[in-house]
Amino acid sequence: MMLPSSSSFFIACERQLNRVVGLAAAVMLLIAAAAGLFQVFSRFLLNTPAYWSEPLVRVSLIWMVYLGLMSAARGGALIAVGFFYDKTYGRMRGVLRLAIMLSMLTLFAVLAYYGWQAVYMVRNQTIAGFGLSASWVYSAIPVGSSLAALATIAHYLAPAKEVLTGPDPLKAT
Structure with a gap:
């Protein structure tokens, strides 16, 4: 399928953005794991809990999930309708x-829409033990869903065939 140049440009830009966002999601997972490990080390070996580590784990996991939504949308993995797709x-x-x-x-x-409303509602609140505005945490919702919408359009224009139909595990390759 030959795409017009504007679609090709959009797909190329989305692919690069998806790589950066996927890397950011992986970094968020790394931060969560490191902070959780430090919390265990600090609490049980040093007998002084790190009050900031638990909120950091929570914030980084929230951002990881919403940033990872873009990769899932690009792969077509969010709405599994493989049965119907194979029959049509x-x-x-x-x-x-x-x-x-x-x-x-x-x-x-x-x-x-509701994510931005949540960001606005919590703009004056801070995350306990972290000192960060809660709006930074809640902004993961509209940012992640907007990125996922771009990836959804890219998937529609240039679908990832291996996700739509999926490899047959019973066939030898």
């Missing part, structure tokens, strides 16, 4: 793909 062909498959994309974009729009 031609125009009906195109209609199904469009319905999947529109439902995912609707979900991400709702998440972004």
